[in-house]
Structures are given as C-alpha cells and as structure tokens.
Amino acid sequence: MIRSTHRHWLLLLQLIYRQGEQVAILPLDSLYTASLNALIDVPIGREKNVDFQLYYCQCGKYHVKVLATSSIVGSDLLVPTGFGQPKLMVQFDGSAHRSRKVGGAGAALFQVDSTGITLLDWGSQALPRCIDNIVAEGKGACLAITLYEHYVEQCLHHKLLPYPLDTIQGDIKSLLQHLDFRSRFRRQDMVGIVDLFHRKRSRLAPHSVTEYRPREANAIADHLAGEASSYVLALLGEDDDDLGDNPEDFPILCDPPYELLLRENAIIAGPHKAKKIVLILTEIISCDCYWMTKCAAWKGGQHKKHIAEIAVSSQKGTKPLIVEYVSAAIDGEGRLYARHSSAQQLPRLIRAILYGNSHKEVDISGAHYELIRLGAKSNLMPIGPLRGALFCSFSGDLSSDLPSETIQNDVKLFPILVINKEISV
Numbered sequence: 001m002i003r004s005t006h007r008h009w010l011l012l013l014q015l016i017y018r019q020g021e022q023v024a025i026l027p028l029d030s031l032y033t034a035s036l037n038a039l040i041d042v043p044i045g046r047e048k049n050v051d052f053q054l055y056y057c058q059c060g061k062y063h064v065k066v067l068a069t070s071s072i073v074g075s076d077l078l079v080p081t082g083f084g085q086p087k088l089m090v091q092f093d094g095s096a097h098r099s100r101k102v103g104g105a106g107a108a109l110f111q112v113d114s115t116g117i118t119l120l121d122w123g124s125q126a127l128p129r130c131i132d133n134i135v136a137e138g139k140g141a142c143l144a145i146t147l148y149e150h151y152v153e154q155c156l157h158h159k160l161l162p163y164p165l166d167t168i169q170g171d172i173k174s175l176l177q178h179l180d181f182r183s184r185f186r187r188q189d190m191v192g193i194v195d196l197f198h199r200k201r202s203r204l205a206p207h208s209v210t211e212y213r214p215r216e217a218n219a220i221a222d223h224l225a226g227e228a229s230s231y232v233l234a235l236l237g238e239d240d241d242d243l244g245d246n247p248e249d250f251p252i253l254c255d256p257p258y259e260l261l262l263r264e265n266a267i268i269a270g271p272h273k274a275k276k277i278v279l280i281l282t283e284i285i286s287c288d289c290y291w292m293t294k295c296a297a298w299k300g301g302q303h304k305k306h307i308a309e310i311a312v313s314s315q316k317g318t319k320p321l322i323v324e325y326v327s328a329a330i331d332g333e334g335r336l337y338a339r340h341s342s343a344q345q346l347p348r349l350i351r352a353i354l355y356g357n358s359h360k361e362v363d364i365s366g367a368h369y370e371l372i373r374l375g376a377k378s379n380l381m382p383i384g385p386l387r388g389a390l391f392c393s394f395s396g397d398l399s400s401d402l403p404s405e406t407i408q409n410d411v412k413l414f415p416i417l418v419i420n421k422e423i424s425v
Contacts (some may be wrong), residue, residue: 016072019068019070023068025057026066028064028116034312048079048081051080052064052065062112092168095228103133103232108121108147108256122222125139130229135189141170141175145200163207167208167211176212227252283355284358285354286355286357306346310354325344
C-alpha cells in the first residue's frame with residue numbers, strides 16, 4: 001500500500017481492484033511514479049496489471065491516474081503496461097495598461113509525459129494598440145495556436161508525426177466561453193481576433209478543448225505577457241503616447257521564469273531565446289548496487305533520498321542519467337543548479353564512490369590554476385602536490401601559531417591569490 005500526506009492523492013484502500021477501477025492518483029514528480037515508470041521496459045517476468053493515464057487535477061497540475069487492467073489483490077506487485085501518448089497543452093495570457101492603451105500577450109506550449117512537464121516553446125508579443133486586457137487575452141490565444149503551428153511545422157520538416165493538441169488553457173472564463181462557441185460576442189473589435197483563432201484551430205487542432213486555469217497556475221504565460229507589456233510601456237516613456245498611426249504587433253525575446261519552472265520540476269527543451277545559461281550533462285554511475293546501498297546507509301541515511309532517486313532514474317546504474325543544469329538567477333548568471341537529484345546534491349566522498357571510474361572531480365577553487373597551468377603547458381606543479389608542499393611549508397613556519405584548519409584554507413586559496421596578483425611571492 002502506498003502512503004502519502006499529499007492532499008491530491010486518492011488511494012482506494014480496498015483489498016481487490018477489478019479491471020478498469022482506479023488504484024491511485026500520484027503526482028508526476030513523486031518517487032512512486034518514477035519507480036512504476038521504471039518497470040515499464042524492465043523484463044521482470046510478471047504480468048502487467050495497471051495502466052497509466054495523465055490526469056489534470058483541480059489544483060492546476062497534471063497527475064498520474066493508475067488504472068487496473070486486470071484483477072489485483074492487495075499483495076500484488078503493480079506492473080504498468082505503459083504511459084500512453086504524451087499530451088500537448090498551450091497556455092495563454094494577456095496584460096494591458098488601459099491608461100496608455102498598450103499591452104502584451106504571452107503563450108507557452110507544454111508536453112506532459114512520463115518524465116514530467118517539458119516546455120517546448122514560448123512567445124511574447126508586444127501590443128502597441130491594446131484597449132483592454134480582453135483584447136490582450138484574445139491575441140494571447142492566437143499566439144498560443146501559432147506556437148502549436150510552429151511545432152507542427154518543425155515535426156513535419158523532420159519527418160516526425162506531431163502529437164495532437166489536447167487542451168488550450170486560459171484564466172478568463174468569459175473569453176474561453178467565446179472561444180468555445182458557448183456565448184455570443186458583442187464587441188466588434190474582437191471579431192477579427194476570434195475568427196483568426198477559430199481558423200487556425202479548426203485547421204490544426206479541431207479536437208482540442210478549452211480549459212479554465214486559475215491565475216496562480218498560469219504563471220508562465222502571465223510572466224511572458226507582463227514582460228511584453230512592460231517592454232512597450234518602456235518604449236513610450238513617461239509622456240509619449242504615440243507609436244505611430246498604425247503600429248503593428250511585434251514579438252520580443254523573453255525567457256520564461258526559470259525559478260517557477262524549477263519549482264514545478266519542468267524541463268525546458270530547445271534553444272533558450274534570451275541566452276539563458278543551460279547545461280545538459282550525462283552522468284554515468286560506475287559502481288554496483290552493493291556500493292549504492294552502502295552509500296544510502298551512510299551517516300544514518302542522510303543522503304538516502306537523493307541516491308534512491310538517482311538509482312530509480314538510472315535503473316540502478318544501468319542507464320546514463322541525463323541532467324539539465326540551469327541558472328536560478330534572473331539574469332542567467334551565477335551557479336547552475338540541477339533540475340532533479342544528481343551528483344550535485346551528493347557529498348564528495350559519495351560522488352567518488354558512485355562516479356569515480358566514469359567522471360573526474362575538479363576542485364572549483366583550484367580550477368583557474370589548473371586551467372592556466374595546462375593551457376600554458378608550463379612546468380608548474382599540479383594542484384594536488386602543490387597544496388601538499390604548501391601545507392608542509394606553512395605548517396613548518398615557527399612564527400605561525402594558526403590552527404590546522406586555517407592553514408589548510410590558506411593553502412587552498414593560495415594559487416588563486418597568486419594568479420590574481422593579490423599577494424607577491
């Protein structure tokens with residue numbers, strides 16, 4: 001039986017599940033989902049008895065619905081048949097400054113599958129002529145369909161079959177009803193916008209449905225729309241209200257809010273339009289399950305959670321682990337952080353055991369010295385022996401009464417200080 005305090009999990013605590021009955025609803029990023037997903041392609045010799053379906057919860061997030069494909073008793077091992085086809089969804093939003101009659105539209109295209117949520121594409125459009133937020137929202141809906149149109153064109157260009165668009169999500173119910181033919185329009189300025197949306201939707205995604213998404217759950221598109229409207233407002237300045245007689249809408253380069261995507265454990269696919277720093281690394285575990293178990297039990301299981309997630313994602317070290325590192329800073333600078341459990345969250349000793357035979361550890365405090373030494377092809381000592389010699393020299397200084405920890409820290413920083421000419425030798 002699976003236990004959790006997650007308020008969106010629904011577990012039927014009965015002893016027998018018949019075919020077609022719901023066994024559980026799990027979050028996409030839970031360890032249980034990853035464990036069950038790992039069993040899909042593993043030949044374990046047991047009959048597959050459950051199926052996965054993506055389920056859109058009222059909280060605004062996708063979950064995994066586990067359905068029985070045959071009769072299951074309480075002690076049976078759950079073995080999934082598969083995850084089904086990935087789902088595509090677009091989200092849109094609009095932002096307007098009514099006093100200045102300018103605005104912006106934003107949209108994002110997502111794919112939801114067994115690995116979680118992937119941001120495939122996004123866009124921000126500046127609106128130099130925008131009466132109110134309804135116009136901005138309507139143009140955001142058109143931008144959302146345009147993103148899916150670009151996705152279809154890219155798939156066909158590479159001779160791939162595009163996935164159908166599943167849902168179109170926004171945060172204004174009245175506009176969604178208009179887009180779904182559930183109410184009549186009374187504004188002439190919206191007729192052309194809605195007609196454009198319907199023409200593209202009927203051609204590209206005739207079976208897609210519109211869904212209301214709360215504002216707080218539509219943060220990505222909201223951010224993109226806000227960036228576009230702020231850009232136009234900055235062009236106007238404080239006193240100027242004139243951008244020409246017939247200014248046209250134009251796109252701007254804008255990154256999505258990476259800190260929100262990190263919080264949602266989302267992947268970002270494709271080139272990053274505003275040069276956000278992203279690093280994709282392949283991590284290969286080079287030890288067996290025995291040492292992974294030993295590391296998980298080290299220091300009372302302090303790092304057990306990260307090691308367990310790494311073991312599940314890599315199928316106990318039999319497959320390489322693809323890790324995306326992104327910068328949490330808004331300007332894209334600074335340290336890169338892993339999107340999920342990886343070698344970055346582990347201490348140096350465990351990294352040496354798990355990755356010692358497949359990767360090389362580089363001390364960041366000595367990296368500049370080593371890069372300069374290797375690049376110049378000089379006869380300088382490597383950083384390891386150099387630190388040993390410096391420690392012996394500093395410790396043997398009779399005038400020094402500093403503790404060993406202080407001497408060791410000075411030794412660690414000494415090569416960098418010399419290179420930066422902060423001290424003379």
